[in-house]
Amino acid sequence: MEISFDLKATDGRARTGVIRTPRGDIRTPAFMPVGTAATVKAMMPESVRETGADILLGNTYHLMLRPTAERIDRLGGLHKFMNWDRPILTDSGGFQVMSLAGLRKLTEEGVKFTSHVDGSKHMLSPERSMEIQKLLGSDIVMCFDECPALPADRDTIARSMELSMRWAKRSKEAFGERPGHALFGIMQGGLERDLREVSAQKLREIGFHGYAIGGLAVGEGQQAMFACLDYAPGFLPEDKPRYLMGVGKPDDIVGAVKRGVDMMDCVLPSRSGRTGQAFTRRGVVNIKNARHIDDPRPLDEDCTCPTCRNYSRAYLSHVYRSNEMISAMLLTWHNLHYFQEIMQGMRAAIAGGTFDAWEADFHAGRADGDIAPL
Structure with a gap:
């Protein structure tokens, strides 16, 4: 079975559809929880599935260093290793090399870097990234690219984009023919519209199963990101999935x-859960605040997650202040549930042609702010 994309409905520019894979369907719009080191932190895989997630993201950089892709391959692949039998997307490792690795040297061949774990030396290239992701056995593989931090001058962004496009071609050649697996290209170009268009055209000429928009959410701010997204997705094929x-x-x-x-993917729901922050339809609740200590109400009375059904703000405040592991577990479960609830709401609204009304309700609820203290 080949991986395919069925676009079901549109409402304005918003889209809903299904990415079909041998390991199951991915409903879009899709939010992918991040399983950095073959685990979504503080969550069991079956619990992640219960939140509504169809696909997880794994990190090539972290897994290549520990426990190594070769070990995961010997143990049956990433799905078996982490007990997740549904689709997995792996990033290329490029972003982490640029942001985490020390003493890195960038050349046309790839990136030489020193591991942040043990100081060992490594080389990551398009070919090696494809090899690692094949060993992991991920369903959706990302091209190896360079992601420059913003702000950056236009010449730097242009050189980086052109390098990433050459690496994209090498990634495609190294990926080869792998039925049942998909390779996504990554558009770069910073906030420069013409560079984004050139990047998209080069990727389309190479040809990929899907296309990502890279180089955003790296410090440019929401207004600048949205300004780029006003045109960037339109440069990509309509019949392929688009991944931010x-x-x-x-x-x-x-x-x-x-x-x-x-x-989309982000560590935010799990990272925030570990630091005492909960996302709700009324905005962010900081469980560290003293107002919650005696509050018997749930985080969100309209939420159906186990945290909101079974535990009070007072209890969540207590276990957070006591540094109990269950604090991260309960808040992460709630956050992931809420993010998937947003995705399901958008899918239904797009299918029903009511996305604008849904979006207005979403923003109105958040504008109301948290419930009043007792």
Whole structure:
């Protein structure tokens, strides 16, 4: 079975559809929880599935360093290793090399870097990234690219984009023919419209199963990101999925879908859960605040997740202040549930032609703010 994309409905530029894979369907718009080191932190895989997630993201950089892709391959591949039998997308490792690795040296061949884990030396190239992702056995593979931090001058962005396009061609050649697996190209070009268009054209000429919009959510701010998304998705094929990498907050996600994006990922719901922040339809609740200590109400009375059904704000405040592991577990479960609830709401609204009304209700609820203290 080949991986395919069925576009079911549109409402304005917002789209809903299904990415069909041998391991199951991915409903779009889709939010992918991040399983950095073969785990979504503080969650069991079956619990992640219960939140409504159809696909997870794994990190090539982290897994190549520990426990190594070769070990995961010997143990049956990433799906078996982490007990997740549905689709997995792996990033290329390029972003982490640029942001985490020390003493890195960038050349046409690839990137030489020193591991942040143990100081060992490594080389990551398009060919090696494809090899690692094949060993992992991921369903959707990302091209190896360079992602420059913004702001950056136009010449730097242009050189980086051209390098990424050469690496995209090498990634496609190294990927080869792998039935049942997909390779996504990554558009670069910073906030320069003409560079984004050139990048998209080069990727289309190479030909990919799907296309990502890279180089955003790297410090440019929401207004600049949305300005780029006003045109960037339109440069990509309509009949292929569009993936915005590393986004984001709930209002970032809704704004991206409104502008034609089909897939997103972000560590925010799990990272925030570990630091005492919960996302709700009325905005962000900071469980560290003293107002919650005696509050018997749930985080969100309209939420159906196990956290909101079974635990009070007072209890969540207590376990967070006591540094109990269940704090991260309960808040992460709620956050992932809420993010998937947003995706389901948008899918239904796009299919029903009511996306504008849904979006207005979404923003109105958040504008109301949290419920009043007792």
